[in-house]
Amino acid sequence: IYHSASFLASASKLSNAPPDQGLEVAFAGRSNAGKSSAINLITQQKSLARVSKTPGRTQLLNFFQLDADRRLVDLPGYGYAEVPEAMRKTWGAMIENYLSQRQALRGVFLVMDIRRPLTDFDWRMIEWCAHYRLSLHIALTKADKLSRGAALDTLHKVRRELAGWQGPDIGLQLFSALKRVGVEEAHAVLDRWFEC
Ligand code: GDP
Numbered sequence: 672i673y674h675s676a677s678f679l680a681s682a683s684k685l686s687n688a689p690p691d692q693g694l695e696v697a698f699a700g701r702s703n704a705g706k707s708s709a710i711n712l713i714t715q716q717k718s719l720a721r722v723s724k725t726p727g728r729t730q731l732l733n734f735f736q737l738d739a740d741r742r743l744v745d746l747p748g749y750g751y752a753e754v755p756e757a758m759r760k761t762w763g764a765m766i767e768n769y770l771s772q773r774q775a776l777r778g779v780f781l782v783m784d785i786r787r788p789l790t791d792f793d794w795r796m797i798e799w800c801a802h803y804r805l806s807l808h809i810a811l812t813k814a815d816k817l818s819r820g821a822a823l824d825t826l827h828k829v830r831r832e833l834a835g836w837q838g839p840d841i842g843l844q845l846f847s848a849l850k851r852v853g854v855e856e857a858h859a860v861l862d863r864w865f866e867c
Pocket residue numbers: 700701702703704705706707708709748812813814815816846847848849850
């Protein structure tokens with residue numbers, strides 16, 4: 672189903688979103704973490720997530736249809752320094768509203784740059800997911816930027832930090848859009864959430 676993904680709609684707020692039916696998985700990440708590249712690799716479409724980078728659409732919820740009952744949702748990236756404070760508040764309200772209200776939402780796939788994992792933004796997402804009882808899976812992407820040993824060290828370090836946190840279990844994996852690492856693992860997580 673991933674390879675047949677196509678752009679469905681953008682929404683500036685939840686009330687403009689497509690009907691809250693079927694199953695959805697949301698992709699989240701700091702700007703530049705590698706979220707678009709991950710979505711493109713997972714769906715094997717070179718420019719699917721480009722839609723979400725179109726000026727004017729970067730602050731929107733972008734919905735991609737997989738089949739009649741399943742969708743991927745690209746959440747607006749976070750962390751551009753130049754984003755004004757007012758916009759940051761709108762961003763937070765929109766994301767939290769989506770996470771808390773959306774019945775179709777099965778899980779959140781959080782993309783982090785392996786060289787900069789667990790930023791304040793990431794912790795906010797982790798806490799929201801725990802609070803709203805949403806499944807969460809983390810992909811440490813750009814793993815190709817580190818040696819195999821250093822990548823595994825970071826994986827274990829992040830796993831330890833998450834284990835020390837009083838929340839539900841969180842999936843964690845290495846990913847590289849450049850080297851095409853971790854796609855099968857990601858598909859397995861999505862299959863589970865999408866009940867494939
Ligand atoms: P987004 O803002 O989170 O959607 O990030 P993008 O997917 O647009 O990626 C940001 C930058 O990181 C781009 O220059 C990508 O080419 C690069 N990038 C993304 N994923 C990888 C990866 O797995 N390895 C490497 N080396 N670069 C990556």
